[in-house]
Every structure is written in C-alpha cells, then in structure tokens.
Amino acid sequence: xxxxxxxxxxxxxxxxxxxxxxxxxxxxxxxxxxxxxxxxxxxxxxxxxxxxxxxxxxxxxxxxxxxxxxxxxxxxxxxxxxxxxxxxxxxxxxxxxxxxxxxxxxxxxxxxxxxxxxxxxxxxxxxxxxxxxxxxxxxxxxxxxxxxxxxxxxxxxxxxxxxxxxxxxxxxxxxxxxxxxxxxxxxxxxxxxxxxxxxxxxxxxxxxxxxxxxxxxxxxxxxxxxxxxxxxxxxxxxxxxxxxxxxxxxxxxxxxxxxxxxxxxxxxxxxxxxxxxxxxxxxxxxxxxxxxxxxxxxxxxxxxxxxx
Amino acid sequence: xxxxxxxxxxxxxxxxxxxxxxxxxxxxxxxxxxxxxxxxxxxxxxxxxxxxxxxxxxxxxxxxxxxxxxxxxxxxxxxxxxxxxxxxxxxxxxxxxxxxxxxxxxxxxxxxxxxxxxxxxxxxxxxxxxxxxxxxxxxxxxxxxxxxxxxxxxxxxxxxxxxxxxxxxxxxxxxxxxxxxxxxxxxxxxxxxxxxxxxxxxxxxxxxxxxxxxxxxxxxxxxxxxxxxxxxxxxxxxxxxxxxxxxxxxxxxxxxxxxxxxxxxxxxxxxxxxxxxxxxxxxxxxxxxxxxxxxxxxxxxxxx
Amino acid sequence: xxxxxxxxxxxxxxxxxxxxxxxxxxxxxxxxxxxxxxxxxxxxxxxxxxxxxxxxxxxxxxxxxxxxxxxxxxxxxxxxxxxxxxxxxxxxxxxxxxxxxxxxxxxxxxxxxxxxxxxxxxxxxxxxxxxxxxxxxxxxxxxxxxxxxxxxxxxxxxxxxxxxxxxxxxxxxxxxxxxxxxxxxxxxxxxxxxxxxxxxxxxxxxxxxxxxxxxxxxxxxxxxxxxxxxxxxxxxxxxxx
Numbered sequence: 001x002x003x004x005x006x007x008x009x010x011x012x013x014x015x016x017x018x019x020x021x022x023x024x025x026x027x028x029x030x031x032x033x034x035x036x037x038x039x040x041x042x043x044x045x046x047x048x049x050x051x052x053x054x055x056x057x058x059x060x061x062x063x064x065x066x067x068x069x070x071x072x073x074x075x076x077x078x079x080x081x082x083x084x085x086x087x088x089x090x091x092x093x094x095x096x097x098x099x100x101x102x103x104x105x106x107x108x109x110x111x112x113x114x115x116x117x118x119x120x121x122x123x124x125x126x127x128x129x130x131x132x133x134x135x136x137x138x139x140x141x142x143x144x145x146x147x148x149x150x151x152x153x154x155x156x157x158x159x160x161x162x163x164x165x166x167x168x169x170x171x172x173x174x175x176x177x178x179x180x181x182x183x184x185x186x187x188x189x190x191x192x193x194x195x196x197x198x199x200x201x202x203x204x205x206x207x208x209x210x211x212x213x214x215x216x217x218x219x220x221x222x223x224x225x226x227x228x229x230x231x232x233x234x235x236x237x238x239x240x241x242x243x244x245x246x247x248x249x250x251x252x253x254x255x256x257x258x259x260x261x262x263x264x265x266x267x268x269x270x271x272x273x274x275x276x277x278x279x280x281x282x283x284x285x286x287x288x289x290x291x292x293x294x295x296x297x298x299x300x301x302x303x304x305x306x307x308x
Numbered sequence: 309x310x311x312x313x314x315x316x317x318x319x320x321x322x323x324x325x326x327x328x329x330x331x332x333x334x335x336x337x338x339x340x341x342x343x344x345x346x347x348x349x350x351x352x353x354x355x356x357x358x359x360x361x362x363x364x365x366x367x368x369x370x371x372x373x374x375x376x377x378x379x380x381x382x383x384x385x386x387x388x389x390x391x392x393x394x395x396x397x398x399x400x401x402x403x404x405x406x407x408x409x410x411x412x413x414x415x416x417x418x419x420x421x422x423x424x425x426x427x428x429x430x431x432x433x434x435x436x437x438x439x440x441x442x443x444x445x446x447x448x449x450x451x452x453x454x455x456x457x458x459x460x461x462x463x464x465x466x467x468x469x470x471x472x473x474x475x476x477x478x479x480x481x482x483x484x485x486x487x488x489x490x491x492x493x494x495x496x497x498x499x500x501x502x503x504x505x506x507x508x509x510x511x512x513x514x515x516x517x518x519x520x521x522x523x524x525x526x527x528x529x530x531x532x533x534x535x536x537x538x539x540x541x542x543x544x545x546x547x548x549x550x551x552x553x554x555x556x557x558x559x560x561x562x563x564x565x566x567x568x569x570x571x572x573x574x575x576x577x578x579x580x581x582x583x584x585x586x587x588x589x590x591x592x593x594x595x596x597x598x599x600x601x602x603x604x605x606x607x608x609x610x611x612x
Numbered sequence: 613x614x615x616x617x618x619x620x621x622x623x624x625x626x627x628x629x630x631x632x633x634x635x636x637x638x639x640x641x642x643x644x645x646x647x648x649x650x651x652x653x654x655x656x657x658x659x660x661x662x663x664x665x666x667x668x669x670x671x672x673x674x675x676x677x678x679x680x681x682x683x684x685x686x687x688x689x690x691x692x693x694x695x696x697x698x699x700x701x702x703x704x705x706x707x708x709x710x711x712x713x714x715x716x717x718x719x720x721x722x723x724x725x726x727x728x729x730x731x732x733x734x735x736x737x738x739x740x741x742x743x744x745x746x747x748x749x750x751x752x753x754x755x756x757x758x759x760x761x762x763x764x765x766x767x768x769x770x771x772x773x774x775x776x777x778x779x780x781x782x783x784x785x786x787x788x789x790x791x792x793x794x795x796x797x798x799x800x801x802x803x804x805x806x807x808x809x810x811x812x813x814x815x816x817x818x819x820x821x822x823x824x825x826x827x828x829x830x831x832x833x834x835x836x837x838x839x840x841x842x843x844x845x846x847x848x849x850x851x852x853x
Contacts, residue, residue, distance in 0.1 A: 051698065051849035068845045070704045078702045080849065082695040088627050100620040101703040143699060410787055516774040523778050524678060531670050532648055543656040
C-alpha cells in the first residue's frame, strides 16, 4: 500500500504557471485526474513520476522524494503518453528489456506474466512497428507492470483506443486498484473516469479545483440548475404540470418538430426531480420518449468550476 | 375603414434578413498566382521573413558573414587601390564562393530541410496538394525558392564587390563582363546546391538528420575532391584532378566558369581541354535536371 | 544495479544504431576514406606528404568526428527526441550506467568504422611504414572516443545536438583550426594529431606537448561522460513536442 503525497506544489516556466499550488494525497485504489487539455495534468504526472522537478513544494512516494532518485522506480511504474518507438524490437523483447533494466531475477517469466495480464501473448513476437495504436498502448502497460509496482501512473491511457480495448483497459485498472495498488490516470473524457475511478481529482487551469466522487461534486454545485431536454407525446401538458413542482425552476417549449421539439427544463433539485418526473408523467398519462441531461458534459462541468 | 387606417400612420414594418451561410462568389485565381505566391512565401521564409524571430537568426548571420569579407575587400580596394596598385578585384568573382563555401553549405543545409522536409514529415503537404497547384508545380516552386534564396546569398557579395570596383575606378566593361560571368556562376552554383540539398532533404525526412546529411555530402565531397586535385597536381597527373572536379558542386561550377568565361582558376586542376570543359558544363546541367527528376519522382510517392 | 555497464542497453543500442539511415552513412564514410586512399596510392605511389594530407585532412578532421557524431547522436538523440528514453530512465538503473553502456556501443562503432578503416587506409597508402598506419589508428581512437563523450553531452543538453556538433566540427576544427594556430590548445583533432606525430614521426601540429594532449583528451572524456549521466538524472520529460 503506497501513497503519493503532493504538498503545495507549483511549477512554472518563465511567466507561465503550469501547476498552481496543488496539494493532494493519492492513496490505494484507482484515482482519476480529470481536466481539460492544458490544465496541467501531464505536468503533474511528470512531477509525480520523477521526470520534472517542482518549482516549489515536494512530491513524495511513501516519504521518498522522486526527483533525482532512481531507486524509487522499484515501486513506481509509468505509462507515458507518447508512444515508444522501439520499432526494431518485438513486443516480448521490449518487455524483457525493461524487466532486465529493473534488475528482476527472472526477467523472462516476469515479462510473460505482464504480457499475459494485458492479453498480448499472441502478438508478442511481432515487431512493435506492426502494432496498432491500442496494441502499442498495451505493450507500454506491460513494460510498466513488469516489476509489479505498488504505484502506477498513466498519462491519457485511453487515447486512441477502440471501445473494446477501452473496456478491457478499464477492467485491468479496476483489477489493479482492487489489488491494493495506487493507480492514477489522467483523462479528459468523463465517461472513462466515471466508470473506473472511485476518486477523482479535477484540475482546471493549473489549479486543483475539486476532489472526490464526481456525482457528489456535481451535486455540490447547487446554485446551478440541472438542465434536461424531454421529448414526450404531450409536451405542453407535462411542462405545465412540472412547473407546479418545487424542484423545477423553469420550463421552455422548443419550437421544432420531432427531434427538435420537446421541453427544455431547469431543475434545481436533481434528487427530487428524478423522483417527481416519472410519477407525474404516469399520473397525467404522458408518455416520455426521451430524457436527456444536456449539461452532464465535461465542458459544462469545467465551466461551472471555473466560473465559481 | 381601410382608408382611415392607411391615412393615420403606416404600420411599422420590419424584415429579418436571413443571411445564412455566404459562400465566396468572387473571382478565384488560378494556378499561376497560387504558384507565384507560394514561391514568394518560400523565398521569404528561407530568410526568416514572415516567420518567428528565431528563424531569422541563422540566415541573417550567414548573410552578414558572407558580406563582411566582401566589404573589407571593397574597402581595401577603394581606399588603398592606388597605393597598392590594384587594378582588379583582390578576390575574383568566381573564387569568392569557393572561399566562403562553408557559409553557403551551412545555409543550404539549414534551409533545405526547412522548406522541404518539414512538409513531408508533418504531413502538411496535403494542404498544399489540395489546392489548384499540381504536385510537380509544388516541387518546382519549392526548388525555385531555395535556388533563388541561395543565389541571393552567393550573389549579394558579388554585387557589393562590383559596386566597390566601380567606385575604385576599375575599367567598366571589363568589370561588368567579369561580374556578369560571376553572377552566372553564382546562379549555376545555387541551382546545383539547391538541387542536391533538396534531394537529400526529401529523402531523409527527419530534420536533424537532413541537416547533417546535407553538410556531410557537401563537405565530404569537397574535401575528397580537393585532396585528389592537390595530389594529382603535385604528381603531374592533372587529368585525374579534372575528372575529380566533377564531383563537388563548388569545383564543378568553378571549372565551368574557367572554361566559359576565362575566370581565374580557384582549383589546382580546372578543365583545360575543350572536351573536358564541355563535360563540366554538361555535368552541371545534368546535375540540376537529375535532381529535379529525383524530386519529382519522390513526391509522386507522397501519400497524404 | 551497481554494474557499470548494462548488457541490455548495449544490446538495445547496437540494434537501434543500424535501424535507420545512420547505418548507411556509417558504412559509406569509411568506404570513401579507403577508396580515396586507393586512388591516391595508384596516383602517386608511396608518398609521405600525400598520405599524410589524405589521412589528416579527410580522415582525422572529417571522417572520424563524423562517425563519432553519427554513432553517439544516433544512440541518444532520437530516443530523447520522442521520449522513448523514459522507458530506460523509469528503472532503478543508474544514469551513469545508461550513459556508459551507450558509449560502449558508440566506441565500438568508432573502432569499427573509424579506427580500423584508418589503419587499413594507412597500410594502403604506405605499406612500408606500418608506424604511419598505427599512429593514425591510435590517434583516431583517442579523438574518436573523446568526441563521443562531447557529443553525448551535447545530445542530452540540447535538441539540436547534431547541428551544433557539426558546426563545432566544421567551424572550430575545420575552418578556424586551419587559420589560427592558437586553436590547437582546445581542439580535439589537434591533440590526437600530436599523438600521431609521436608515433608516426610526422609533424602535423607544432608546439603541443604530448602530456597535455593526452591529459586534455582524458579529462574531456571523463568529464563529458560524467556530466551526461548527471544531466540524465535531471531529465525533463515534456508532454507534446
């Protein structure tokens, strides 16, 4: 069980501040680092993996500093964002080489174990230059897992993966989190983070904006209403009925037909609204065709966080 | 009733102008203006004009270093010409590029990849090929930009020397003849260097390697040729040296100038016989055409 | 992980160096040297002056530094450029071990493509005087290895290592060295030329003590290697290019 402690860390380059006074503790389990591009996620992960020195503050793993300290890599594994171009090696040779560089007793066996874990056993003897993007990502993971690290850092691991590989990677991360490892990955795609991470850390413009469970963070923003689009078979009736309820702040009928039609709704109390809507619809005989939240996208979350 | 309502005040009217998407309906220029604009941009970019400040540093320094010795020579000629009884340029027009070849090589080596490798490496070439400019025109225009840029580099000190020579009262017609010969040589040299470096840059697409490869090719070829020429001159086997001179653009063009314009020689073994002189001229022409051919073939294989 | 040389990195380095264009140039350059030597020998027979000029001007000043530059920057610069070196650095292997292992590969290239061809060229030019060939071979060994250390340091300090290395070779060693005599105190080529002078009984460079040449080369080699390892300990992995 290892812990990463980030203590009042800032990193600037001339007059651009990439990370601005961030403090957080990353414990065992899967943590997601969420933020739009340019928020400082990659900079923070670089500092957590010992490849960048903070301008102020300290980054430690179990009390040991990461900067200029090679031995810490016995417990830390890193999956960087950029692809490795060891094109002249096969997958197996690459992972075995990493295992040898870690000084493992049986590099071949450890490599096989890691390759099996990411399910690349069939393709391991092909040259890396023939791999697809998802396969390259997975072989990078094998290289980072080969020494069984207690801490695993992944920078945008889902970039460029197709849905099936993504599901597989999510399973893998959850499995490793369940084993008690400290797993941190960064992403700007909400669904990936939501499904895998139990704890998320949100970074916006270099600042640590929020941490915790995403739904809980969302519900903390109670001064901003939830927006929905409802398509029903009797818009006007349902809108007027909903407006009578306390959880609804506003309703507007859209003028289009079919998919462009419907009700635009603002609900201030999400919990109550999600109970009220189906009840009222059934009571008044209105059929709900579609209920879509329009602001559960990352953009709106971030814009709430930034403007608050 | 309607008369009454019309007489009181006409109802306020309003119209909503639904502009929507306005496509461009003006004249569209054809291939030639596109190619010209592309040529001018390429030319300006080799000297860093129209780009960031950092890209101006190296070309401008090289240009300055090329002009500096010419300035000094002109100064000496004008001030002390009578005193030292100088009746011609201290360094001949045709010899100057040979003396400053290092600067020219560095310039060509750094700018050819910027013009040619960059588009290939990062795939931006598809932006150019999707315009009304044919692929072959793209290649020729790029090469032309590089050639003219190199010509400016090689030729501007010669212009300076010519003006200085006129100031120093050197004979007009003779100086002009020599100057024009030197400029023709500068153009040929620029064409050869641009062609060779463009070919190397187009084949090795990574920028750092392209720069290195161009310098290696130019430097090694000249050193080898110079060594052979020196040794063959001392050993009185000049034919070998003359043939060797075909293999480096600097000695090749110098030989052409020696043959066509009677310029003073700058290499130990310039071509003496008519046959060899024609071979020099033919090789120059073939080099330029061959490079163009290789480039066209290479760019035909580009897949966006 | 206290071993000074990591066989893994040596293996990786040896594979990577021939996987790109650099491999071709590494073969072409010594071929040019030997080809020229053959030509000179055919032209003038065994002439001391021509042989010296050929091996010095082309071999020691141009070919050997270029081989060192190609080998060393080919081992370090591409991996730093695209971030692959982070896979080597994210291990408990000592940074100095990484540098030394890569330099072992570079030294081997210098030996195979620089020193041996110089020996062969020297024997081709003057078979009656083996000390000539041996002198140039040892001189190129010293200057080649010293250059490797210099170019390794350049590779980890700047992205433009290759260009700067070339400018150093061309302008400092080539142009200025030919013009100014004082350059010899700070010129790797001239230090090794002094060594050649002693062994082959030539006079390529004047007034340069042998002990100075040897010590200076040694210092540059050791300090360059150590500083490169030091810089790698503080390596910054940047995100996008």
